[in-house]
Amino acid sequence: MQQIAKIKQDKSIRPRLIWACLSVALLVSAIYVTVSYRLTADITVRSELKAMGHITSLVSNELSQVKDTDEVDSTLNEILLSAVNNPAFITVTTPAQQWHKNLLISSAKRSTLLQLVAEAEDNAEPIEVDGNTFLWQQHKIGQHKIGQYQITFVQQTQALDITLEFVAKRLLVTSIIVFWIAVWLALTLASLIARRAEQVNESLAYIATHDSLTGLPNRLYLIELLENSLGPTTDATNTPVDEGCLLIIDLDRFKEVNDSFGYAAGDTLLKEIARRVSVLIRAPAELIRTGGDEFFIWAPDYTIEQAKTLSLEIVNSCNYPTLINGLTVNSGASIGISHYPSQANDTAGLIVCADTAMHKAKAMRSGWQVYDNKKIADYKDILQLRAELSDALAQQQIILYYQPKVDLATGEVTGAEALCRWQHPRLGLLGPGEFIDLIEHSGKVQEFGRYIIASAAAQAVQWYSDGLLVPIAINLSPYNLLDPGLADFIGETLNRYQIPPQFIEIELTENETCINIDYIQSALAQIRELGVSLAIDDFGTGMSSLAYLSELRVNVLKIDRAFICDLTTNQGHRAIIAAAVTLSQSFGCDMVAEGVETQEQARLLYEMGCRAAQGFLFARPMPAKAFRGLLSQQKPQFTDAF
Template sequence: MSDFKELDQDKSPRLRLILGCLAMAFFVSAIYITVSYRLASDLGLKTELNALHQQTMLLQSEITQDPALSAQQLTQFVNTIYLHDHVQVPTLYVQVEGKEFSWSTRQGITETDLVKLIDSIQNTIKEHTDHSHSMPNGIETFAGKKYLWQLSHLGQYKTTVIIQSQSLEDTLSYIIKRLSITSLLVFWLAIWLALTISSWINQKIQEKNHALRKLATYDALTNLPNRLYLNKVMSQFMDKKVSSKHQQPAKEGCLFVIDLDNFKEVNDTFGHAAGDKLLQSVANKLAANITEQQILFRISGDEFIVWSPDTGIEEAKATAQALILACNEPVMINQLYINTGASIGFAHYPSHANDYETLMVYADTAMYDAKQGRKGWSVFSQHDRSQGAHRLELRADLEEAFISQHILLDYQPKVNLADGKIIGVEGLARWHHPVHGVLSPYHFIELIEQSGRIQEFGRYVIKQAIEQLSAWQSQGIHTPIAINVSPYSLLDPELLEFTLALLKQHDISPSMLEIELIESSISINVEYIFKRLHEFKQAGIKLAIDDFGTGMSSLSYISHLNVHFIKIDKSFMQDVEQDTKKRAVISAAIQLARNFNGSVIAEGIETKQQADIIKAMGCEFGQGYYFAKPMSAQQVTLLIQADQPLPFSIESSFND
């Protein structure tokens, strides 16, 4: 027995040692479990908060880019982000407020609790959040539950999102229960497995965050950064100039705005697939012509931005030239070479502007100057400053101009050179602006095109012309009216039906209406333009090619169009008395029209000598200040009723 007791005594220390080791193992395991639990839980909350931030940016981006988003579309978009198959948050509250817009949705929380929760969040913001921050967020504990909240205030929209936390508590609780009844090895294995699972889950969340971040800040078509990313880059750059003394302040940089010249025609004529292919090709060409320091963005349909830090004006000029050459390279689409061209404007920081918003406006103004002057590229100047402000004002006044019919037609007579009698008039759009007076199309046609209302404007002009024909017809006047129609207007599939319906309503013969298109516009899409014009001609409406001689058209498409009139551009009238080359072009146009059973109208005649020269060359009709300037409907009505040859010596009496 003694031996046995001694053995027992020998075993008891080892048992105590084993029990101590087990206790230590349990203690260490408990520590690891607790640490793992807290680490994973905190990390889960942080990643959830980051995910919520990215989701709110995506929602804010969708609302800002599409202000016309309906409540139903907004509900559908919110459900896609927060309530799809893989994410089912138990509690959700989203509110979007704008200047004239308010929408909200609530799920899984009573209205009373929601009010208390929002009050608690507002108190937290007042105590801890920097009020200058446009996107504050945080975690709020309410009724024993954790809620994540995110606020966003960009532009005119304020967005509030609140969701209930779904961190790793359930998963880790499950692990704790199993580890509490297992051996030391199982404890360590479970801890390792828990950490691995935690790491895997966090990795998935990070991947989701990355995907959301890319979705919110990158263009899906070209894979280029978008406007949100541009705002971030420019904000970071501008912040450098107020950085700490230990950091070198930002010195200079140039912002380029690139707008494709004929993208809308390609997109509407060949389809959106062709337009997408063109944009991808242009994006690749632009990316190949910038440095590693420069960043290329796509911020809208056919508009790209290049930000070039540490770049002076002279260096930027070379960059603009290289980008223009890249955009001018033709692209193969549908077995056709398409050359859209581009207009580029750039502004320099800090000599032109020292904040991002102004820099962007100035670069856009320079781009508009390049497009208007067909310069290719342009750098911002002090002259552009006033022009940009004027342009922004006119763009804001467009809606009122349409509603109040401030855009009216003036009429310039076309005469028979043989006897000076009026054979028709050309209707020329003039904006009678209440502040800036009478503006020519040079000041507003580009704005109308950019606003997407060019087809509406085409109908607007046609309606005015037909109503004037009706008024004249009631007075016994049967003088045709010619109007300029943009090629974009011809993309309106119901334009012909609209025109014929108006002619029928006013009992006007289609032959009294004449459509003029600029020669260079026709040559962009020969087949499509020919088809549309042929339909108008078949309906009895007369056709004319305006500004003939300024484009790069061929005789073949002129013969296919078979128009009634070819209008020689006014530039050929300048110095026609001495310039034999211009007279040769005029003579060729006259012979061309005769061969196709058409007539020639010479524009821009300002002297009797010019009229006599082209008359002797065989030109039948003329138009210009020598005969009469554009005038109001009332003035031209009196002139037509006088039925006297032009120039009319008493024409000045009609200007009273």
């Protein structure tokens, strides 16, 4: 696969560099011309002025030899013709007479030049007339035979023309050299910059598409990979596949490892899992880490059966203990599998299907599951539901239904279990099985847990103020126990509503309480100190409950419905229930049977020593108003149930 999310290069860098270097070359040439011109012109002017000074001296010497004024004119003419090549004139002025001798200059121009010379301050000041430049020399001579006189020598200079010719010849060669150097420099710099940009681009692309911890590709890479694999692409090196499987791997107890042993231990575990899984897959399959404890595998050309085989190998590998800082950690993993194109034909669909299957695998503790919802389009509903979760909490669409707990001896309602429902504006009333997984994996689980606690407390205080003394049990996810402020929030809620703590009960799924006994014990101890009752839900389904039960010090054990449904026919389940009753009595706990649906089940439970139950035999979960009506009955509510 070619570079992912390639950083754009500036294709105009080469011509821009060429223009920049040529501009510098032009500037250098201009400076060279200016300096050379001025320098050469100054030198030439000085040279001409020096020569004119010699001529003026020559005139002065010759005039000193003349015997009368008649010889002045011929002397000037002789000197001018023999010593001067450029247009010029010499004027000799005495108090009584003035002599002029012109060479290629008109009398009118001579008069103009004489006037300008008279106005000039010194000999170094050139004179401009009709676009021509003239240099001049003027000397005053003392008393001679012809009297006191002044010599004025004006000559048109060729210095600028000579200079221009001098500079032009050298400028041509210099400019060619400078411009070639400029182009070469521009091309060299452009090549170096392009090479450096390519290196930086590769580095940035790698950083953008790879996980810094494990070195694996990340989510950006995954999306690009799937887009190229599932449909037409402009990259000729990528060919769409006919089929393939997407696997999502989620570590079962990674959060607990982080909280118990620190983030460094969690990072070590992630790197070890990445190493193990990388060994198991073969190209063209690719392992990707998208963040947290979640990994993806895109396996092009894999069938579902091949994906199942790979998933089994990965689960077994993840179940193998990992030694971290001298401690043995067993993370486990749940894997969801989706298949292209039979289950989804686009990137979003494949990811949602695999994510749904992974959550099912986690709930069933089956290791891996293949997406098999009854409707292939379900994943689109899941996507929309996930997007609507924020509105559900903000608009109080999550409501509570209540199922009564009944005293099997009297038929009276002794408590209620709060069960959440989503009053969806489009889909109607949704049960928890349709959205709880979405909440637990949306980052809103703690917000959701606090919302449920506050809602149940508000209802409890309303019933309490009406004289209806009914404790409410609230189901909390193990993820809620990872909320460091949970106990403080419960305490603040009790104070805000002025409700006795014994009217609130916290229920935890028994299997989840065994993930990290130290952390769970600490979290539950804080809640217990508030006076709130604690219950273990689905008791009997976990593997470690007997070892940890004495440590957790709970108030209520709720026997799972799995043991109740065939109570009348399954001797083994009756034995388990009897043992659970004895166990609860030994630890001073109350016992509640869940899922009671027949009078015979209720009778047998009572005979075995179970004194409380809930289930469809008594009532289905109902809105608060209906439950309020049930509580308002004068006689015991369910005396006819058994």
